[in-house]
Amino acid sequence: MFAKIAINYSPNFTTPARNLKNIKYIVFHYTGMSSETKAINRLTDVKSKVSCHYFIKKNGQIILMVPEKYEAWHAGVSKWKRDSFLNKTSIGIELSNKGHRLRYEKYSKKQIYSLIKLTKKLIKKFNIKSPNIIGHSDIAFDRKIDPGEKFPWELLSNKKIGIWHNINKKKLFKLRKKKLTQIEQIKCLKFIKKIGYFVKKNNKSNYIKLFKNFQRRFRQELINGILDQECLIIAEKLSKIK
DSSP, X not given: OOOOOEEOOOSOEESSOOOGGGOOEEEEEEOXXXXXXXXHHHHXXXXXXXXXXXXXXXXXXXXXXXXTTSEESOSOSOEETTEEXXXXXXXXXXXXXXXXXXXXXXXXXXXXXXXXXXHHHHHHXXXXXXXXXXEHHHHTTTTOOOSOTTSOHHHHHHXXXXXXXXXXXXXXXXXXXXXXXXXXXXXXXXXXXXXXXXXXXXXXXXXXXXXXHHHHHHOTTOOOSOOOHHHHHHHHHHHTOO
């Protein structure tokens, strides 16, 4: 078991209380700030208008900031599958990490241990399905890149948290950078949409951001925003998970 959960309430949440039966997503974030103290101060500052339900420090300490019965302000403008503005249907978990703008770092073992324990508890409590455990970059790919490519999605999937493709890595590597035909590109895009990503048609800059964030989660070794045969086989496999 993880240590007792600390409390540091944020004033940033929506009232009245929501119906807990509507909660069906867990969204992971990183703080993207230079220190834990600054991150905690921002998440509890009424002027910032941001918050989360749980904050996990590098030492594994979990802090409750917004009770689950209220909407925390963590997702912002967001979309996954048929749902928009996911604050109302999600639990938001922030992990302390300086992020890409400062000095992106590996998440600590203690953080991930606490994250696994907490998330499993939430999955059981709210009966959350694996495809509905997502990152901020999944639901807002056009403006966010957290929790990033150092977030251990494969490890979490092995603990029955979130989804992963589990395709042989040697097989995948042989397909890397192999170009797709136009028909294959369309197929790959359909698979990515079926996973849950919101696809805006005929928007090249958004396509690149979408592909990068898809890779940031499911092909973390190479993030170039270009779909290839490796991406195609990964997307097809993931699109079949329900």
